[in-house]
Amino acid sequence: MLLDAARRALAAPRGRLAIVLHLSRLKAPRSYHGRIARPVLEQAATRLSGTVYARSNGDMLLLCQEPAAVEAALQPAALVQELALLFGTDPTDIGFISVWHLGQEATGFRTYLDEPAFAPPILPGLAEDVAPAQTAAIAEWLKSSQRIPVPDLLGQQTAVVLHAGRDVPIGSRLSPLFREFVMHLPGGAAGMDPWLERHVAATLDERLIAHLQHDLEEGGRLTRASVHAGLAIHINLALPSIASPGFGRLTHAARAAGARLGVEISIVEALADMTMLEYVAGLLRHAGFAFVLEGLDEASLGFARLGSLGADVIKLDWSQGLVQPPGARRRAVEAQLQAIGLDRVLLQRADTADAVGWGQANGINRYQGNFLDSVQGATRMFHCHTASLCTLKQCVARGAAAGTPGRAGCSNPALLDLPPEAPPGADTVRGAHTLDPPAPRQPAAPVPGIRW
Amino acid sequence: MVNMPAAADGLEALGLLLRQAAIAGVRRRALLLHAERLPRTAGRQHHLRLARAALTGLAHADRAQLFDLPRGRLAVVWRDRGEALNAGGELGRAMQSLKRLLTDIPDGQGPMLGELVSIYELPDQAAWLQDVLADAGQDPPPALAGPLAPLDTPVLARLELSLAQADLAAFARWRPVYRLAGAGQPVMPPVLAWEERYFALADVGAGLCPHHALTADPWLHLRLTRTLDRRMLALLGGTGELNGIGGLGLHMNVASLLSNGFLRLDEKIPAGLRGSVVLSLQAADVLADGAAFAFARNFVRGRGYRLMLAGASAALLAVLDVAAAGFDYVQTSLREAPPRLPQGVQLVVAGIERQGDLDHARVLGANFVAGPGVAARPIAPPTEPAPPRHALA
Numbered sequence: 001m002l003l004d005a006a007r008r009a010l011a012a013p014r015g016r017l018a019i020v021l022h023l024s025r026l027k028a029p030r031s032y033h034g035r036i037a038r039p040v041l042e043q044a045a046t047r048l049s050g051t052v053y054a055r056s057n058g059d060m061l062l063l064c065q066e067p068a069a070v071e072a073a074l075q076p077a078a079l080v081q082e083l084a085l086l087f088g089t090d091p092t093d094i095g096f097i098s099v100w101h102l103g104q105e106a107t108g109f110r111t112y113l114d115e116p117a118f119a120p121p122i123l124p125g126l127a128e129d130v131a132p133a134q135t136a137a138i139a140e141w142l143k144s145s146q147r148i149p150v151p152d153l154l155g156q157q158t159a160v161v162l163h164a165g166r167d168v169p170i171g172s173r174l175s176p177l178f179r180e181f182v183m184h185l186p187g188g189a190a191g192m193d194p195w196l197e198r199h200v201a202a203t204l205d206e207r208l209i210a211h212l213q214h215d216l217e218e219g220g221r222l223t224r225a226s227v228h229a230g231l232a233i234h235i236n237l238a239l240p241s242i243a244s245p246g247f248g249r250l251t252h253a254a255r256a257a258g259a260r261l262g263v264e265i266s267i268v269e270a271l272a273d274m275t276m277l278e279y280v281a282g283l284l285r286h287a288g289f290a291f292v293l294e295g296l297d298e299a300s301l302g303f304a305r306l307g308s309l310g311a312d313v314i315k316l317d318w319s320q321g322l323v324q325p326p327g328a329r330r331r332a333v334e335a336q337l338q339a340i341g342l343d344r345v346l347l348q349r350a351d352t353a354d355a356v357g358w359g360q361a362n363g364i365n366r367y368q369g370n371f372l373d374s375v376q377g378a379t380r381m382f383h384c385h386t387a388s389l390c391t392l393k394q395c396v397a398r399g400a401a402a403g404t405p406g407r408a409g410c411s412n413p414a415l416l417d418l419p420p421e422a423p424p425g426a427d428t429v430r431g432a433h434t435l436d437p438p439a440p441r442q443p444a445a446p447v448p449g450i451r452w
Numbered sequence: 453m454v455n456m457p458a459a460a461d462g463l464e465a466l467g468l469l470l471r472q473a474a475i476a477g478v479r480r481r482a483l484l485l486h487a488e489r490l491p492r493t494a495g496r497q498h499h500l501r502l503a504r505a506a507l508t509g510l511a512h513a514d515r516a517q518l519f520d521l522p523r524g525r526l527a528v529v530w531r532d533r534g535e536a537l538n539a540g541g542e543l544g545r546a547m548q549s550l551k552r553l554l555t556d557i558p559d560g561q562g563p564m565l566g567e568l569v570s571i572y573e574l575p576d577q578a579a580w581l582q583d584v585l586a587d588a589g590q591d592p593p594p595a596l597a598g599p600l601a602p603l604d605t606p607v608l609a610r611l612e613l614s615l616a617q618a619d620l621a622a623f624a625r626w627r628p629v630y631r632l633a634g635a636g637q638p639v640m641p642p643v644l645a646w647e648e649r650y651f652a653l654a655d656v657g658a659g660l661c662p663h664h665a666l667t668a669d670p671w672l673h674l675r676l677t678r679t680l681d682r683r684m685l686a687l688l689g690g691t692g693e694l695n696g697i698g699g700l701g702l703h704m705n706v707a708s709l710l711s712n713g714f715l716r717l718d719e720k721i722p723a724g725l726r727g728s729v730v731l732s733l734q735a736a737d738v739l740a741d742g743a744a745f746a747f748a749r750n751f752v753r754g755r756g757y758r759l760m761l762a763g764a765s766a767a768l769l770a771v772l773d774v775a776a777a778g779f780d781y782v783q784t785s786l787r788e789a790p791p792r793l794p795q796g797v798q799l800v801v802a803g804i805e806r807q808g809d810l811d812h813a814r815v816l817g818a819n820f821v822a823g824p825g826v827a828a829r830p831i832a833p834p835t836e837p838a839p840p841r842h843a844l845a
Contacts, residue, residue, distance in 0.1 A: 028743060032710040036751050039715055086750045130678045130707075132612035139605035193678070194740040199605070199671035243472055245465070272670060272736040273515070273531075274767040275478050300742030303777035308770060321743065332776075 002053035013102035027320035057117035150211035152403030176419035178232035205241035225417035232260040262290030386411040462519040487524035506549035511665035646699025685713035726756035
């Protein structure tokens with residue numbers, strides 16, 4: 001239908017106008033983009049007596065006659081402005097919105113139509129379904145998860161510091177920062193209703209805390225290698241879980257075992273009860289545990305001033321949107337990173353070389369993500385005498401599993417838990433992640449209503 | 453709500469919470485029910501059940517925790533945003549229920565209400581409560597089959613199914629928000645600015661899920677609000693709902709603003725009226741998916757709607773730049789009101805219960821106020837005609 005209409009327009013291009021919203025070029029496409037943009041285009045189509053078409057790659061095309069009246073002639077420009085505001089992009093970003101006056105410049109439109117229409121994968125997140133079946137599925141999962149041993153519900157990932165040194169292989173420039181244990185939520189957290197996700201995480205906290213306490217007391221496999229290597233162990237907890245008696249027992253167990261703990265708190269959780277946040281931050285500080293805020297994304301950097309909350313580390317989620325956002329947003333990102341302090345920023349979900357490259361270009365040297373997991377896996381395989389039995393992908397996947405089932409097939413599982421060796425002369429990580437009092441840091445600006 | 457299972461554990465857990473509250477200055481309100489003061493008559497077990505049932509409403513309060521204590525005592529600790537004390541609030545309703553319970557006890561045998569119930573402000577009175585608890589004794593707790601249970605996912609799934617089919621019009625309410633005269637202007641009575649349309653959650657719970665506390669678990673409560681959002685959008689899209697409407701306030705999730713339901717409502721709201729529609733969001737929702745929030749914000753502001761940050765506090769506003777985030781209003785309580793707001797952002801103070809609160813809100817520089825204490829005032833200055841029920845902001 002679109003091609004028929006386009007062909008007719010190109011056959012008689014005089015006085016015809018084509019406006020294309022290139023949703024396929026969005027760096028982080030989401031399902032709501034098209035749903036919200038369509039009525040905007042359709043209203044413009046009504047005003048301009050045109051028709052809106054959708055391309056198989058998600059692009060939207062408005063075909064109409066060139067407005068004749070002077071006031072109507074302004075409408076295409078107004079539409080471009082409206083779309084640019086909606087998507088928070090620069091109206092002059094012609095790569096995202098194209099306007100072709102077909103009577104004068106049909107070639108560009110023809111070329112566009114000839115391009116193959118590849119649809120980018122829609123990013124998960126912001127579950128849009130509120131069907132009761134979703135809640136029922138979570139209820140069923142929570143019930144069945146009771147029968148699964150805690151380590152089998154856990155994944156692990158080692159956060160690293162990437163040191164400078166152009167001539168040194170990247171694998172030799174990594175220092176371990178901490179090892180994070182993360183609960184595998186049903187179907188992954190992506191796409192789950194954020195509130196159900198928080199509920200599930202909070203529900204599982206009690207088991208995680210109890211298991212970790214027991215593991216530390218018994219010198220169990222989950223924590224042994226980290227404790228032995230002096231590597232901090234990080235877990236994600238809800239605020240009430242940190243204030244629970246169970247967490248007090250975990251604190252004692254960690255002290256007795258000489259383990260260094262860090263607790264990661266979701267920003268959502270933190271902002272939902274700031275009084276409680278203030279209290280648990282004090283508890284963590286008193287215990288000498290690292291306090292990490294996680295879940296900051298590029299869009300939130302524009303208005304969230306988290307630097308004043310006193311966290312030792314703030315985890316920024318990598319997204320393509322961080323790469324060359326429009327000018328004002330780019331300046332906001334840079335200003336916020338500086339305000340937080342680059343030595344407190346960790347880029348997480350840095351799954352590609354591009355992500356790490358962006359981090360390095362912006363002065364960040366702390367990372368978590370699949371890309372550096374692969375680098376660590378490759379280093380591990382280099383030292384493994386049975387490496388010929390495995391692929392790198394298998395080694396990385398097994399290294400990310402905390403439970404035994406996820407490590408099946410590995411002939412040298414002890415190696416999976418060994419952190420990368422810090423390169424000679426590399427700076428040790430300062431301050432947080434130690435049971436000793438952290439090194440003095442410039443105090444954060446006082447926050448009204450918050451007593452640290 | 454967190455429901456503590458055994459009396460000894462409940463006492464320990466409550467003691468821990470009180471110590472934490474005292475150390476950290478966490479503000480909570482605690483109610484202690486002295487069940488041991490109920491007469492030891494044949495109806496004692498019945499009265500204990502009624503007393504526990506009376507606290508059902510309080511279990512709906514924010515972050516409510518119920519503690520079973522020795523000697524049959526019960527304690528509820530919750531975060532009070534100022535609404536619970538209202539006659540129609542959770543505490544007010546609980547006290548009414550307890551009064552009814554006491555009328556069931558023959559004259560002279562039962563305690564006075566003030567003897568049966570003590571209320572403590574935490575952390576200031578945490579030490580008092582600890583002293584009382586130290587006298588709790590070690591009697592085994594009576595077996596109580598209480599109606600209070602925290603909402604869990606199986607129940608929520610069934611409730612969502614019920615909500616999808618039930619007619620919720622009977623649970624929909626209006627809540628007025630009033631404009632105050634600006635600084636430097638003569639003090640005038642508040643004038644109706646807009647009205648919030650919402651579902652009375654306590655009534656929804658009583659009607660559809662009477663044995664569970666709907667707001668005690670903050671995350672399942674928020675999940676529930678998504679279903680309620682969808683029903684509210686459908687309700688407002690119904691025939692006649694928007695007739696003659698002026699200012700309208702809606703509490704929504706970000707995901708709801710990006711839903712087809714909101715698009716359908718948007719089609720029905722005249723363009724000229726959108727500037728009088730105030731859409732309220734929670735801070736946690738804003739940060740849960742910043743990209744989605746930013747897109748939703750661009751969308752609704754581009755359409756002309758106004759955005760309000762609900763449930764704000766001074767501490768929250770220190771870390772959330774409301775102007776940069778694109779909010780027009782910040783809604784807070786008297787206790788949590790920030791010292792100042794960025795230029796262009798207006799302050800809405802909720803929970804006004806009496807004239808003193810209204811005066812306090814004026815001192816704080818509130819632009820708008822809400823609460824039963826305002827409703828009791830004349831809403832228009834004598835020189836102007838009273839506005840219609842849904843006046844434009």
